[in-house]
Amino acid sequence: MIRWVWAFLDRPAARFDECVSFWSAITGTTPSERRGADGEFLTLLPDPALFAAAGIKMQSVTGRGGVHLDFDVEDIPSAVRYALDLGAELVANHPGYAVLRSPAGQLFCFTPAGPAKSTPPPAHTAPDGTRSRLDQVCLDIGPSDYAAESRFWTSVTGWDHTEATLPEFSRLRPKETQPVQFLLQRLGEDRPTTAHIDLACSNPEAAATWHRSLGATVIERHPRWIVMADPSDTLYCLTSRAPDNH
Structure with missing residues (x-):
């Protein structure tokens, strides 16, 4: 069962800082500290006063970028097997998460479910x-x-x-x-x-x-x-x- 869905904005490294500023402004969020081996990942955090859960992440990438999806699940191996039975392709099996591609080519990931989420932020x-x-x-x-x-x-x-x-x-x-x-x-x-x-x-x-x-x-x-x-x-x-x- 999917516990939470993340909209993951993959943006070219050369324009990443501009994109972070843009998307944080239009969504009313604040970029988190960067993480990853090269500081390529961050989360757009809602105002803490809203008591709302984040739902947008960003990644600096080579190439043009785009959008992929992260699904938080309780059991990643079981989720991967289920998706493969439905026709997905396993792209990479990393420690802690798996990258897959839908039958027609859309990338998505199964990621570990963390603490229970609250409601998304308001408009x-x-x-x-x-x-x-x-x-x-x-x-x-x-x-x-x-x-x-x-x-x-x-x-x-x-x-x-x-x-x-x-x-x-x-x-x-x-x-x-x-x-x-x-x-x-x-x-x-x-x-x-x-x-x-x-x-x-x-x-x-x-x-x-x-x-x-x-x-x-x-x-x-x-x-x-x-x-x-x-x-x-x-x-x-x-x-x-x-x-x-x-």
């Missing part, structure tokens, strides 16, 4: 009063892989899989409180599965203006969401979902 209020919350990871899946990949993630998480408003989307919602839910997006072309971050915003246009002032770029506007690029040119989306509904 963050921007300087202009608009509110937003990083509460969703979107899995971008090629059409040929969509059915099988959807079954895989539904089985691995044990979450509820439901259709969304638009036919190219469906949702995976946890049965218990977690920092993020998943949106599954059927792409128009076949390619390996990747992931991006979605933020629920009370006013996506206002959020886009604020994010631009912090170093982001507007890529595309759609009726219900805005595609953005952070300071490392990694894509994410601002959506019109209500940020205070969790």
